[in-house]
Amino acid sequence: MKTHARVVVIGGGVVGVATLYHLVKKGITDAVLIERRELTSGSTWHAAGLLPLFNMSYAVGQIHKYSVKLYDTLEEETGLNVGFKKVSNIRLARTRDRMDEYEYYAGVAETIGINVNFLTPEEVKEIWPLCETDGILGAIQHPDDGYIQPADLTQALARGARAGGGEINRFTTVTGITQKPNGEWVVATDKGDITSEHVVSATGNFARKTAEMVGLDLPVIPVEHQFIVTEPHPEIVARQKAGLPEMGVLRESDSSWYLREENGGLLLGPYEAGAPCCYVDGPAKDCEYELFQEDLDRLAPHIETAMERVPAFGEVGVKEVYNGAICYTPDGSPMVGPAWDLKNFWINEGHSFGITAAGGAGWQLAEWIAEGEPSIDMTGVDPRRFGPYASRGYLRAKNEEAYANVFTVHYPDEERQAARPLKRAPCYDRMKALGAVFGSVYGWERPNWFAPADLEVPAGELEVDDVILNHNHAPADETGKVKEKWSFRRSNYFEHVGNECRHVSTKVGLLDMSAFSKFEVSGPGAEDWLEGLVANRVPKKVGRVNLCHMLTKNGGVRAEFTIYRKSPRDFYLVSAGAFERHDYDYLEKALPSDGSVRLQKVTTQYGVLVLAGPKSRDVLAKLTDQDLSNAAFPWLSGRFINVGPAQAHALRVNFVGELGWELHHPIEMQTTIFDLLMEAGAEFDIKPFGIRAMDSMRLEKSYRLIPRELSIEYAALESGLDRFVRLDKNVDFIGRDALAAWKEKGFKWQFVTMEVSGITDADARGSEPIYKDGALVGRATSGGFGWRVGKSLALAMVPPALAVIGTELEIKILGEMHKATVIPESPFDPDNERLRA
Numbered sequence: 001m002k003t004h005a006r007v008v009v010i011g012g013g014v015v016g017v018a019t020l021y022h023l024v025k026k027g028i029t030d031a032v033l034i035e036r037r038e039l040t041s042g043s044t045w046h047a048a049g050l051l052p053l054f055n056m057s058y059a060v061g062q063i064h065k066y067s068v069k070l071y072d073t074l075e076e077e078t079g080l081n082v083g084f085k086k087v088s089n090i091r092l093a094r095t096r097d098r099m100d101e102y103e104y105y106a107g108v109a110e111t112i113g114i115n116v117n118f119l120t121p122e123e124v125k126e127i128w129p130l131c132e133t134d135g136i137l138g139a140i141q142h143p144d145d146g147y148i149q150p151a152d153l154t155q156a157l158a159r160g161a162r163a164g165g166g167e168i169n170r171f172t173t174v175t176g177i178t179q180k181p182n183g184e185w186v187v188a189t190d191k192g193d194i195t196s197e198h199v200v201s202a203t204g205n206f207a208r209k210t211a212e213m214v215g216l217d218l219p220v221i222p223v224e225h226q227f228i229v230t231e232p233h234p235e236i237v238a239r240q241k242a243g244l245p246e247m248g249v250l251r252e253s254d255s256s257w258y259l260r261e262e263n264g265g266l267l268l269g270p271y272e273a274g275a276p277c278c279y280v281d282g283p284a285k286d287c288e289y290e291l292f293q294e295d296l297d298r299l300a301p302h303i304e305t306a307m308e309r310v311p312a313f314g315e316v317g318v319k320e321v322y323n324g325a326i327c328y329t330p331d332g333s334p335m336v337g338p339a340w341d342l343k344n345f346w347i348n349e350g351h352s353f354g355i356t357a358a359g360g361a362g363w364q365l366a367e368w369i370a371e372g373e374p375s376i377d378m379t380g381v382d383p384r385r386f387g388p389y390a391s392r393g394y395l396r397a398k399n400e401e402a403y404a405n406v407f408t409v410h411y412p413d414e415e416r417q418a419a420r421p422l423k424r425a426p427c428y429d430r431m432k433a434l435g436a437v438f439g440s441v442y443g444w445e446r447p448n449w450f451a452p453a454d455l456e457v458p459a460g461e462l463e464v465d466d467v468i469l470n471h472n473h474a475p476a477d478e479t480g481k482v483k484e485k486w487s488f489r490r491s492n493y494f495e496h497v498g499n500e501c502r503h504v505s506t507k508v509g510l511l512d513m514s515a516f517s518k519f520e521v522s523g524p525g526a527e528d529w530l531e532g533l534v535a536n537r538v539p540k541k542v543g544r545v546n547l548c549h550m551l552t553k554n555g556g557v558r559a560e561f562t563i564y565r566k567s568p569r570d571f572y573l574v575s576a577g578a579f580e581r582h583d584y585d586y587l588e589k590a591l592p593s594d595g596s597v598r599l600q601k602v603t604t605q606y607g608v609l610v611l612a613g614p615k616s617r618d619v620l621a622k623l624t625d626q627d628l629s630n631a632a633f634p635w636l637s638g639r640f641i642n643v644g645p646a647q648a649h650a651l652r653v654n655f656v657g658e659l660g661w662e663l664h665h666p667i668e669m670q671t672t673i674f675d676l677l678m679e680a681g682a683e684f685d686i687k688p689f690g691i692r693a694m695d696s697m698r699l700e701k702s703y704r705l706i707p708r709e710l711s712i713e714y715a716a717l718e719s720g721l722d723r724f725v726r727l728d729k730n731v732d733f734i735g736r737d738a739l740a741a742w743k744e745k746g747f748k749w750q751f752v753t754m755e756v757s758g759i760t761d762a763d764a765r766g767s768e769p770i771y772k773d774g775a776l777v778g779r780a781t782s783g784g785f786g787w788r789v790g791k792s793l794a795l796a797m798v799p800p801a802l803a804v805i806g807t808e809l810e811i812k813i814l815g816e817m818h819k820a821t822v823i824p825e826s827p828f829d830p831d832n833e834r835l836r837a
C-alpha cells in the first residue's frame with residue numbers, strides 16, 4: 001500500500017470504485033481506494049441492479065443519464081461483462097395526477113436529453129402481456145434503461161481504474177482520519193497510514209461512522225429495503241425459450257413497487273410505509289454482505305396489488321427475500337460534494353439508488369476535485385443543503401419518510417410532514433392564528449399562504465379509489481379541515497394567494513422571512529476581502545445596501561447576498577434560508593489567514609419581518625421616530641431604527657417590488673414588533689402574506705433565484721446580472737477573468753421573461769421545454785401567475801438570438817403547447833417607481 005497519494009477514497013462499493021475510476025480518468029492517477037473487506041461487500045452486493053432514469057431532480061437526472069451511458073461502454077473498455085440489460089422501464093399511471101407528474105417529468109427529461117415515450121394501456125399490454133391493464137390511464141416508458149449486475153459493474157470500474165494507475169487495497173480498514181496543520185490528511189488504517197491531499201468518503205452504511213472520525217454529523221441513516229424473488233414461471237420460461245424479449249421493468253407507482261424478470265421468475269421490490277431505519281449507530285465492526293430478517297407482513301398490501309396487476313406473480317412460490325440496508329437522506333437524494341468546515345474532505349454518501357447514480361456521482365465529484373468545479377449544477381445533491389438541525393432524531397423521521405415516498409406523486413407544492421415543526425420563528429403561533437398554512441425550508445416553518453378559517457377542501461376532491469398511495473394533500477389541521485390540496489395545476493389556494501398579492505399591492509402586508517441566512521463580516525480587512533469575493537461593488541457608504549453575487553471561478557453564480565454596510569467595518573450579509581451552510585462554508589473557506597476578517601453566522605439571532613405595500617411607510621411611521629421619507633431613507637439603504645420600544649435594522653429592499661422595509665430585529669423582540677405592526681397597521685387593513693404570494697410577485701419583477709435562473713452552469717451575464725457584475729471594478733474578484741473570457745467567446749444562453757398565452761389551469765413551474773418552430777431551444781427556470789399584471793409568466797434561458805423582445809416561442813406545460821412571448825423584464829412596474837415611492 002502506498003504511503004502517499006493525492007486522493008484517498010474510502011469504501012469499495014460501487015460508489016467508491018466509480019469515484020476512483022473517474023479520478024483516474026481525470027488524470028489523478030495517484031489515487032488509492034481502501035476497502036475494509038471485499039469489494040461490493042456492503043449494500044452493492046444485494047442491490048436489485050435497476051437503473052431508473054426517472055428522477056424529478058435536475059442534478060440527479062443528469063447524474064443518472066451519465067451513468068447509464070457509461071455502463072453501456074464498460075464492457076468494451078474493460079473486457080468485463082457488466083450484465084447490462086437494456087430492457088426498458090414502464091411506469092404505470094392510475095390517476096390523472098400521476099399522468100401530470102409524468103408529463104411534467106417528460107419536460108425535465110427532454111431538457112436533460114433523456115428519451116421517454118408515453119404508452120396507452122394497449123401498448124403496455126403488448127410489451128408486458130402478463131400485465132393486466134384495468135384501471136390504467138397510461139404509462140411513461142424509458143426505452144434506454146433497464147438493469148445491471150452491481151457486482152460485475154463494480155469489478156469493471158475497478159479494472160478500468162487500475163488500468164489507469166489507481167490502487168485498490170482490499171481487506172484494509174480505515175481507523176482514523178486527521179488533518180495536519182498544513183492541510184494534508186493522514187488516513188490511518190490497520191495496515192499503516194497514508195498521507196494525502198484529498199479524502200473521499202464513500203462508505204455507504206458506515207457513512208456516519210466515517211464522518212464521526214472528522215467530527216461531522218452526516219445526515220445519512222439507512223432504511224431497510226426488501227425485494228422478493230420468485231421461482232421460475234412457466235410462461236416466462238416459455239417466452240425465454242421462444243426467444244422473446246424480456247418484458248422490462250414494470251413500475252406501478254400508485255401501488256409503490258417495481259417488478260422485473262429474474263431467472264425465469266419475477267423480482268418484486270415494494271417501497272412500503274413503516275420500513276424502519278437501521279444501522280443508526282453504524283453496522284457492526286465485522287459486518288459484510290449483511291441482510292436482515294424479512295418482514296413480509298409489511299409488504300402484504302403491495303404484494304396483493306402486484307398479484308392483481310401481474311397474476312403470474314401469485315402463481316409461483318417465493319424463492320428468496322432480500323432485506324438489506326439502503327442509505328437515505330432526509331430528501332432521498334444523495335450527498336455528493338465537499339464537506340462543510342473541512343478543506344479537501346469530500347462526500348459521496350447517502351445513495352439510495354447508488355447503482356444508478358455511481359457513475360455520474362463519481363464523474364462530477366472527480367471533476368470537482370480535479371478541476372475545482374463540477375460542470376453540472378449540483379445544488380440538489382450538495383452535502384451542505386442540510387444544516388446542523390438534520391441530526392439523529394430528525395433523520396430517523398425524515399429518512400423513513402423519504403423511503404416511504406419514493407413512489408408518491410412528487411407534487412411541486414408538496415410539503416412533507418415528518419419532523420415538523422422543528423424550527424419556529426417566535427411569530428409562528430400568531431401567524432398560525434391568522435390562518436397560515438406552513439411550508440418548511442431548512443427546518444424552518446414558514447407561512448406559504450393564509451387560508452380563511454372556513455376554508456376546507458371537500459373530501460370528495462381528495463379521495464382516489466384503489467390506489468395505495470394517495471398522498472395529495474396536507475393533513476387536516478386541528479379543526480379537522482384539510483386546507484391544501486397539492487397539484488401540478490392551479491390548486492385550491494390559487495385565488496387566496498391572488499388575494500394576498502392584490503392586498504400587498506394596494507394596502508400593506510407582513511411576511512415572515514426569519515429563515516433568511518444571516519452573516520456578519522467585520523474587521524479591518526472586511527471590505528477588501530468582500531470586494532475580492534463578489535462581482536458587484538461592496539457598499540461604500542454606511543447604510544447602503546447592494547445586491548452582490550459570489551461567482552464560481554468559471555464565472556457562473558455560486559451565491560447571492562444582500563450586503564448592508566452597518567458601520568465602517570461591519571457588513572451584514574443576507575442570503576436564502578436554504579443555503580445557510582452552503583454559503584457560510586464558501587465564506588469561511590475563503591477567509592484570509594491573517595485574522596483581519598471576522599465571520600459570524602447570526603441567522604438565529606435575527607428575525608426578519610417584511611413590511612410591504614403602499615401603506616407600509618404609514619404603518620412604520622407610527623412606530624418609529626426616524627424619518628422614513630425618501631430623502632432620508634431611500635431605496636437600497638438601511639438604518640438602525642426603533643420600532644416602538646424595540647429595535648431593528650430596517651433595510652429598504654424586498655423581493656416583491658413594492659414600497660417596504662425588511663425589519664431585521666433581535667429575534668427575542670419579534671413578537672413585540674409583530675404585535676406593534678399589526679396594531680399600528682389595523683387602520684390600513686394590514687394582513688399577513690406568504691411565500692407563494694412573494695414568489696408570484698418576484699416573477700413579475702423578473703427577480704432571479706439560485707439555483708433556477710442563477711446557477712454555476714450559466715455565466716452571470718447570461719443570467720442577466722449586468723447591473724450587478726462590475727467587470728471594471730478595480731479589485732480582482734473570483735470569476736472575473738473567466739467571465740470576461742466567456743463573454744468574449746460568446747454566450748449560449750440568455751435570461752428572458754415570457755408571457756405564456758392560453759393557460760387555463762396549469763402555469764409553468766420551471767423545467768418546461770421551450771421550442772422554436774418545433775425544435776427544442778431552451779428551458780423554463782420558473783413560472784407562475786402574476787396577479788398584479790394578470791398574466792401567466794415564465795422565466796427562461798434561451799439562445800441570445802431568441803431573447804429579443806417580441807420573439808414568439810412555444811412552451812410545453814404538462815404536455816400541452818402554449819405560445820410564449822418574450823416580454824421586457826419586470827412586467828410589473830418596470831421603472832421601479834413602487835420601490836422608490
Ligand SMILES: Cc1cc2nc3c(=O)[nH]c(=O)nc-3n(C[C@H](O)[C@H](O)[C@H](O)COP(=O)(O)OP(=O)(O)OC[C@H]3O[C@@H](n4cnc5c(N)ncnc54)[C@H](O)[C@@H]3O)c2cc1C
Nearest residue numbers: 011013015036042043044048049050174204324354355356
Ligand atoms: C435490497 C436493496 C436493493 C437495492 N436495489 C437497487 C437498485 O435496484 N438500483 C440502485 O440503483 N440501487 C439499489 N440499491 C441501493 C444500492 O445498493 C446502494 O445505493 C449502493 O450499493 C451504495 O453503494 P456504496 O458504494 O455507496 O455503498 P456500499 O456498497 O455499502 O459500499 C461501502 C463500502 O465502504 C466500506 N467501508 C465502510 N467503512 C470503511 C472503512 N472504515 N474502511 C474501509 N472501508 C470501509 C464497506 O465495507 C463497503 O464495502 C438497493 C439496496 C438494497 C439494500
